[in-house]
Amino acid sequence: MKSVIGKNITLALYGESHGAAIGIVMDGLPAGIKIDTDFIQSQLDKRKPKGKISTQRREADDFVITSGVFNGFSTGTPIHIMIENKTQKSSDYQPNLPRPGHADYAAHIKYNGFEDWRGGGHFSGRLTAPVVAAGAIALNILKNKGITVGTHIKKCQHLTDRDFENYAEDIALCNSKYFATLDETAGQNMQQHIENIGADCDSVGGVLETCVLGMPAGVGEPYFNSVESVLSHYLFSIGGVKGVEFGKGFEFADCLGSQANDPFEMQNGKVVTKTNNNGGINGGISNGMPLIFRVAVKPTPSVFKEQDTIDLTSMQNAKLSLKGRHDPAIFHRARVVADSMTALALLDLLVQRYGERWLLE
Amino acid sequence: MKSVIGKNITLALYGESHGAAIGIVMDGLPAGIKIDTDFIQSQLDKRKPKGKISTQRREADDFVITSGVFNGFSTGTPIHIMIENKTQKSSDYQPNLPRPGHADYAAHIKYNGFEDWRGGGHFSGRLTAPVVAAGAIALNILKNKGITVGTHIKKCQHLTDRDFENYAEDIALCNSKYFATLDETAGQNMQQHIENIGADCDSVGGVLETCVLGMPAGVGEPYFNSVESVLSHYLFSIGGVKGVEFGKGFEFADCLGSQANDPFEMQNGKVVTKTNNNGGINGGISNGMPLIFRVAVKPTPSVFKEQDTIDLTSMQNAKLSLKGRHDPAIFHRARVVADSMTALALLDLLVQRYGERWLLE
Amino acid sequence: MKSVIGKNITLALYGESHGAAIGIVMDGLPAGIKIDTDFIQSQLDKRKPKGKISTQRREADDFVITSGVFNGFSTGTPIHIMIENKTQKSSDYQPNLPRPGHADYAAHIKYNGFEDWRGGGHFSGRLTAPVVAAGAIALNILKNKGITVGTHIKKCQHLTDRDFENYAEDIALCNSKYFATLDETAGQNMQQHIENIGADCDSVGGVLETCVLGMPAGVGEPYFNSVESVLSHYLFSIGGVKGVEFGKGFEFADCLGSQANDPFEMQNGKVVTKTNNNGGINGGISNGMPLIFRVAVKPTPSVFKEQDTIDLTSMQNAKLSLKGRHDPAIFHRARVVADSMTALALLDLLVQRYGERWLLE
């Protein structure tokens, strides 16, 4: 089960950056789900590189669904989504010089030299495109159940976005944008900052913050399938993610229990918590409040500045000057991947709790 | 697969805080592993509450192994470890008043009132005792393969421990202590701080930092079974853990790529990285450097200060004043749970890569 | 996942014939299922050896439930059922002389001499006792949903029982008996036959036939999780089972398609098939007709006649004369194990289709 995930909704991911095609097999959806191909394409568009803040490799990312959808609805059998690669340029890569911060060296040891090194091979960020396509299906299903997901760019170095305030509106706001900040000026500043850093042959990291609204209480399992365990498993599957925290997260270490606990109260006949420091999860189980979590995305390891590395042929120290097309930042593109992974993880937990038929109710 | 985890080394965990017994079934070990019951007991002792910084519930935690071990060695068939509960005091708990920050309310919704509410039931921290017992077996196996694991208390509010310096020595140092700081004075200060907070009817959170030394390069899988994905899945299974970060983690958001990348170099004929910002993992695969990661542990939700809650019977607002025996901090006891979860997660990944026979080589 | 099975309802089985205890952890049941301990005991009683047709080892098989049940109802968290071993007599076994037809030799190679050889160790038929206990819970749940399961002894050498006729009555009839034939005389003859064979220091095999009534149409999955695939997986987990066939089974090889197909017709507004050659399963999916299948159980390999074997110490040919307590036939005791495995397999498939909440509706 190396490249397979999910108990109820399973995903099998395949492909390489410069191979013929990348794709995903999504299984476990009930029959009768309307498949909105326009929404899938619009989500893929959010992942696409644009402007000067992204790589100049510009793939069309036209997807085909070769099975599992009939007359516009899911058939209940596996859905296969495929995207052909079209603009490979493998000559930019040197297999003997592993790029610092990339999977190159670890993959070389793991696969004993048989890895497809072209463009990072299976480790390329391109593999997130099929995940976004499958995620779009999941997001739509959740939306039909009243559960919405939105992610904004919380931070890029010293530049920060405002916090979520009105959840429903802010989620809609994130999802309407390509560069997803809640504060427009913050977004403009960040984009200018990324552009400057790219011009300086460098790259930069950031923090994404996700909100899930409408999540019912009682989802998730104690211990090994806590909401945090399952969500983090999916989120850390995104290349470049190096941290995940829920609610107050690492800030809890600065808190007293009396500050950290979220007292319950009745509000319009409904149980809510007065604060949401726990990010909507208690004991691994959703408590009915919005889920709030953040992921740290490291700077793209592909920088054009000269770097120290080793030569895998001679096993000597060497210098590396990257060529090719690379992103000065990926967190703004990773945003929609985070939404997708979130939706896929939660969908699996929801089906575990309510059964697949619930998705159609 | 709710309370089951692992692909090659599987764990099935059961029990409630005030039930007859708690335990774990550990399957997948090859035959012929020496089982060191003294080491298991010594690890359980590290988890036990001690002094004024822990709960006054003092269980003996005597474990029995009822299967899978014969003449002191693993038989290759499932190992069942059981610990009887002996000092339950259920009268301290009020099932109708969910404790803020605890699983009580979420569990009540999830299990529709059928949950065993006594002492937190299945959600109790007591369930980590069998995990520690299984983890002790895993830690010993790793040690025989030259892989050592150590966790220290990095932070508790404003008080911080020093960083790992000499990995091998520092790991040994952590593992020799009950309150695991590398700096003795920092540890004394933290313990005094916890005691003071406990005296004030409150509790406090902290950050743990783990180092794994001797991890070979090439372990882990791309995407859905990255080292980060698998480790975080296990770590977030520990009650109270609300954040996990690898290497620089959330600090990556403050970095440029040129600062964040870890350049390769040859050192005594071996490939190393000059820095270890990525915490020993590139592209989800171990790169041969020490694994470094941190977990955020929230303050124990059980505080003696009066708190707002609701009454599940009347569905009205209510006040809660906890009685019973509770910890003013749990991170120092969670330390050995983090070691255990780490060992269990890595053992699974190592067996996936090298096969179970490798454990005996 | 060696001794673990199930996607939604998972079982982790442990124990050895002469170890301290055997048991099972059953996870995945929703909260609020009434647990009928009398029924569990009555099912265990059906598995117990009785009279001269069974081994003289007579275990009480008193079970304890140490977790997952509270006030008589499932809590929704793992149920642990344990049975202590009390009448071990290991001196009857010679670890160096593998018994023909038993797991002894294969286990010796597999576990490299570390296996618990006493009484067959983990491979003992005793391990089916916890399966029967878990199966009893499953059978009760199915019954509440209108699904009943019954198994009769179809054949023992030349002696045969009559076929199922009135399903509902015949299922009740099987389940009311210890030696489960539909025809009472056939049963008497078989029991006498087994007794004679036992007196002759030999053993004998048989065929069991199971009927599941009330199974809704649409359960099971195409290909890898067909009803046949899943049921056979569970049924072949029973020691001694060497064949499984559905509907006409191997007789299909004698048939033309025009004879084998089951034509559909409307009957009282309901779709039925005129015949049921396919045993209630088409394309791996239940079609609403009764499930019918048979399992072949080989003769108990433990016969008192002298047998050829090898000596694992000297690696020379040797003679083996068994001592101890053995069954001249096990199929009549395996009957309730077949019922249990059937219920556990179907419960998993039903939860996959309808969700766990359906079990409570």
Added chain:
Amino acid sequence: MKSVIGKNITLALYGESHGAAIGIVMDGLPAGIKIDTDFIQSQLDKRKPKGKISTQRREADDFVITSGVFNGFSTGTPIHIMIENKTQKSSDYQPNLPRPGHADYAAHIKYNGFEDWRGGGHFSGRLTAPVVAAGAIALNILKNKGITVGTHIKKCQHLTDRDFENYAEDIALCNSKYFATLDETAGQNMQQHIENIGADCDSVGGVLETCVLGMPAGVGEPYFNSVESVLSHYLFSIGGVKGVEFGKGFEFADCLGSQANDPFEMQNGKVVTKTNNNGGINGGISNGMPLIFRVAVKPTPSVFKEQDTIDLTSMQNAKLSLKGRHDPAIFHRARVVADSMTALALLDLLVQRYGERWLLE
């Protein structure tokens, strides 16, 4: 995990008979396995319909590998094999008239009318083509480890083939033929018989017998992952398979233990059994003898004779006269699917025991 199977070597199968393409994602192979595309094609050719004993739908079955293979060797990441459908003729099918013996009705209930009914959709035997392609890779890996697999047509109504005699030669003989009987005359007679039955608008079933030579002792797991459990799970995934038996199988019910047991003896310094009634498996574990098992394949349900069915639109009784292209027998084509499923199941068990690196040793 509906259309996904395997613990170490996973398969995700997708596609419909009349959809754009069918395919499989195979994951878990180590890097460095030579992929022999000629052998894959030759195996697909054995599955293809030929002559008058098969359907007249003649697909080229040209496969493409879009990922996981680089410079002729496995990369260690998922292999995606795809086959386009080219000769669909959906007008031959009537969605409102379910074909007796087929999945049509059960699928209609399961998928609530959203199923792709064209040509049987996902339930079509066409889906076995990608399984054969993946199986070819597995068969080649096993062969390199000295393990060979062969299946012959044991029986078709009154016509029978001879038993396996010289295993190695007979396996080679099966594998050299399209219609795989060991006795050439038996094969000619069977083909003539199938042709006659086809001319009579009917179809016929048969029994396949498989031998696996070179299987090491000690593979498989007790109880839930016995060799029988795992093999039967895969074999019952083949459409039309309704029975699986190992060694003497159902004949065991006619045997005494003294006849059924396989006595051990030393032969040229090696442990063997004098007979092989258990088909190479004791206690669920391979014992080093050849694996022998049989599967019953029912007659193709698509017969041209008029049949009774119901009309799903009017919910009235109806008559069905099939049009289109159908096989009068499928067992001769299913033979290579049985080989493939066998190889895939055993490969998974072998990797579980020896680790993936063993495949390359």
